[in-house]
Amino acid sequence: MLCPPYKTNWFSSFRLPGTSANLRRACAQQAAWMMETFSLACDFLFSQLVYAPYPACSNGSAQEPLKKSDSTESGDIPETHRIKDSKSGTSLSETEQTLMKDIHKNPFDGVVKRYARLEISRRRGNHAKQNLIEKGIIHPVDIPTRTGKVVLLDLTPSMREAMKRNGIDVPKRKEGGIVHNYWKNEIRKQLEKDGWTVELEKPIGNNMAIDLYAEKSGKRTAVEVETGTRGAENIKKLIPLNLDRIISFSVTHEVKLKTLRCFRKESIHVNNLNVLDPSSWDRIYEYFK
Incomplete structure (x- = not known):
């Protein structure tokens, strides 16, 4: 309730000098009726604010x-967001x-x-x-x-x-959103094209996973897609796994430079590590032989 209800008790001591008791009583009743009407009007306006649909x-x-039925209060998809087969409605x-x-x-x-x-x-x-x-x-x-x-x-x-x-x-989306998922999908297709068996988000314990884990002819490869936030961490978790090849794929050249700086800062030197970005995409198959 936006406005509290008003009671006639508030007007029990209402006095107009030089007027009769009946006139004073009539004025008090009229004032009380006006306040009650105002309170109801406030309630109505408040209800319109509560249920007013968003654009x-x-x-x-x-x-x-x-x-009103399109409001998110009900959990329904708004009419303009609803997927329908019908051409009408x-x-x-x-x-x-x-x-x-x-x-x-x-x-x-x-x-x-x-x-x-x-x-x-x-x-x-x-x-x-x-x-x-x-x-x-x-x-x-x-x-x-x-x-x-x-x-x-x-x-x-x-x-x-x-x-x-x-x-x-x-x-669900991982950190990096659709950009991260796009490159995972592209790399997966290339690996499978080159004959690798690929597993996405392979668990490796301690609530960690590999973006892409691939096997072919006894060889094991891991690929981490980097968006610029966890390059060093993603490679550190792979070092104890004794993989044949580790690929850190940065989604942009700027991310690649940032990732390399992180590797130097964390003193990460791995012989089987390759750091790539989209500029080397036409040669990526060379790393999947």
């Missing part, structure tokens, strides 16, 4: 309110729905590859992409590569949480 996006234009266009479902199913495809697979033009795809960004459903992520960059489309944290609340499977 789906903030793009500088006028925003339409959502229905949703503010997402058919192309936007198709794009969003594909982002969830194939998170590591760049926009060019994605549009080609979905058989939608770049113009139509970019229009749908921009609408989903403005609605707070996805955001673009640039991945630097040897020849330029790949643009991934990732679900926003709020959208991922909404999907979880509605029973939709959303894979």
